[in-house]
Amino acid sequence: MELFTNQVLAGIATGAIYACMALAVVMIYQAIDHLNFAQGEMAMFSTFIAYQLMQWGLSFWPAFILTLVISFIGGIVLERVLFKPLTNAPVLVHVAGFIALFAILNSVAGLTWDFTIKQFPSPFGSSGFLGSQLISTHQAGMVGVTLVLLALLYIFFRFTRVGLAMRAAASLPESARLVGINTSWMIALGWGMASAIGAIAGMLIAPVVFLEPNMMGGILLYGFAAAVLGGLTSPLGAVVGGFLVGIFENLVGTYIPGIGNELKLPIALALIIVVLVIKPSGLFGRKIVQRV
């Protein structure tokens, strides 16, 4: 039983990372209807920016905040420069664009900061959480940050006018323009927010997996799995999906013989396929009620 609780708690902790990534994935998917394959590399790059700021002598939280601002602006610039010109291009052109961005960010990070792994500090420390051996303060902090992020996003989309305008632009661009919403800027804003959320995910996960240009490869896959499981249209679904994937991955790794740590990643892929076959809209995906 203790093994079980232990694995569930550890699953929740890693799940928080996936939940963060999935949130970023969902943000962009909402804005442009595509999955951004470069999301993980964007997060990794942001984390390197935070690392660099700390190298220059900033302490953690100022570096954290500054990185969020830089990532937000960077996301908007990426959209304006790279993806706005592709607005009406077919989906494959977008995919090519995402892959190009992936490769560029990965190599530029490698070139600037090299490929050796680096320590990244945790703002929460790494002692046992509330004296428990099962979950560290950093892991508890990650879960907390994810939940706060989700609450902020909920408030933003539900109760602010910009949030309402973003939802309108995502669901019916033409009608949104007819009430005076600048839909093209709403998309840019979506990119900025996704980039900042990705930066948070990157900075939370770097203390666990160490910082290096390829740190996000596997995690983005889990993030996709979480987003698909929760439903690509729902931020809440993304977070729940993230925790479920984290727990599921740990339990399967522990209890099914022969899987262990090495075969965990295919589980994420298998999960994506199973969800797409059985319930393509995911657990919390939008069901549109329509009267005819």
Next chain:
Amino acid sequence: MSMLKINDLRAYYGQVQALHGLEFALTEGTVTTLLGANGAGKTTTLRAICNMIRSTGNIEFEGKKLGGMSTESIVRLGIAHVPQGRGTFTNMTVEENLQLGAITRPDKKQIASDIERMYDHFPRLKQRYTQQAGTLSGGEQQMLAVARALMLRPRLMLLDEPSFGLAPLIVRDLFGILGKINREDKVTILVVEQNAQLALELAQQAHVIETGRIVMSGTAAEIKNNEDIRKSYLGY
């Protein structure tokens, strides 16, 4: 004084030209209707005014040239467009749809009182304000679309076939409200209709379009009483 002046308007769907040099003007405070058969270019005219389709020519709203402006900036000048199919945000609530209509307005307090006014105009919407707009009946959705457009506090309202798919009683109701909006809120209205009889009762001015050209213009009474026009273009 004309509020909207349209000169030599030509519009294109890809290679196909849909409007061939349309010309007309709207007088402030009036209701004008565009009549004509399917495919005559009525919807295209409305879409060209809001720059939702490639067009050439000259469109002037209160002395300002609209050519080259984006749809959203044209809307911000005070032109509300209720499109064909109503453009309802079906996955949002009735209240959110109304909020969206006023999304460009900075005066938050008056927005709340305007929403109350919309509920006075359309009591049915009040009963359903937390409901998803997609669950409303066709008539209710059309009322919501008009209310959403009014939330902009528009100077000019463009309506594309508001009677489409609605029961006759509901249409009567809706047109009654449109008349009231025109009189009380001083909103100039340009309405496209296939139901000519109905539109001519509401409007003071009318233009008949055939294959992208205006073939007849006049007061609503003139058009109504012109036997030839009625038989060949309006079909009643």
